[in-house]
Amino acid sequence: MKNTILIVEDETAIREMLSFSLMQAGYISLQAKDAMAALAIIDDIAPDLIIIDWGLPQINGLELVNRIRDNEVVEDIPIIMLTARAEESDKIKGLEAGVDDYMTKPVSIKELQARIKAQLRRARGFKKSEVISFGGISMDMSAHRITVEGKEMELSITEYNLIRLFIKNPERLFSREQILNHVWGRNSIVELRTVDVHILRLRKALKAFNKDHCLKTVRGAGYKFIEN
Numbered sequence: 001m002k003n004t005i006l007i008v009e010d011e012t013a014i015r016e017m018l019s020f021s022l023m024q025a026g027y028i029s030l031q032a033k034d035a036m037a038a039l040a041i042i043d044d045i046a047p048d049l050i051i052i053d054w055g056l057p058q059i060n061g062l063e064l065v066n067r068i069r070d071n072e073v074v075e076d077i078p079i080i081m082l083t084a085r086a087e088e089s090d091k092i093k094g095l096e097a098g099v100d101d102y103m104t105k106p107v108s109i110k111e112l113q114a115r116i117k118a119q120l121r122r123a124r125g126f127k128k129s130e131v132i133s134f135g136g137i138s139m140d141m142s143a144h145r146i147t148v149e150g151k152e153m154e155l156s157i158t159e160y161n162l163i164r165l166f167i168k169n170p171e172r173l174f175s176r177e178q179i180l181n182h183v184w185g186r187n188s189i190v191e192l193r194t195v196d197v198h199i200l201r202l203r204k205a206l207k208a209f210n211k212d213h214c215l216k217t218v219r220g221a222g223y224k225f226i227e228n
């Protein structure tokens with residue numbers, strides 16, 4: 001199976017050059033020109049690795065790393081940071097933010113390929129093979145899969161994050177604010193009604209498996225996941 005790599009870089013020429021060389025090396029490459037575009041992609045697809053340029057417009061690479069690390073589903077994805085700055089203090093900041101590796105521009109493609117391989121190998125070794133079940137719904141944490149009686153429930157990353165929160169915390173009432181913090185991260189700029197939109201989508205997915213009654217709305221308080 002091909003690994004998917006997301007490249008977040010605002011300079012078109014560099015982004016396309018990296019993308020081209022990754023495709024040549026057998027990866028599926030996704031491109032984002034800024035942090036918001038990257039977050040939108042991550043919301044739908046969990047890449048196997050992310051390459052982030054430090055100097056991005058609006059939200060810089062470091063802040064993007066923080067947002068990714070706040071998101072429970074993608075928090076373990078290896079990140080390689082590219083930067084034009086060579087200062088030690090910047091490297092330390094990057095490593096503290098949860099960057100797995102670091103490369104100074106101009107990037108040697110050969111070296112980048114080697115580092116990507118090393119990170120992917122390491123990530124595979126770390127994957128937890130944990131399966132949690134509740135109310136007849138099984139969640140395979142390593143495969144990011146939700147199944148009911150062996151049948152897979154197709155979910156976007158956000159809906160997966162939601163159900164993961166509920167299954168890990170059965171019977172617990174969550175306010176919309178709490179859900180927002182857990183699923184989108186504390187620094188997110190998402191509005192509260194977005195929570196309701198995704199709850200609705202999750203409920204629809206659950207309904208196809210006759211499990212929508214598990215996701216209970218507690219009027220004026222929030223949502224909780226129950227067995228019956």
Ligand code: CA
Pocket residue numbers: 009010011053054055056
């Ligand atoms: Ca840049």
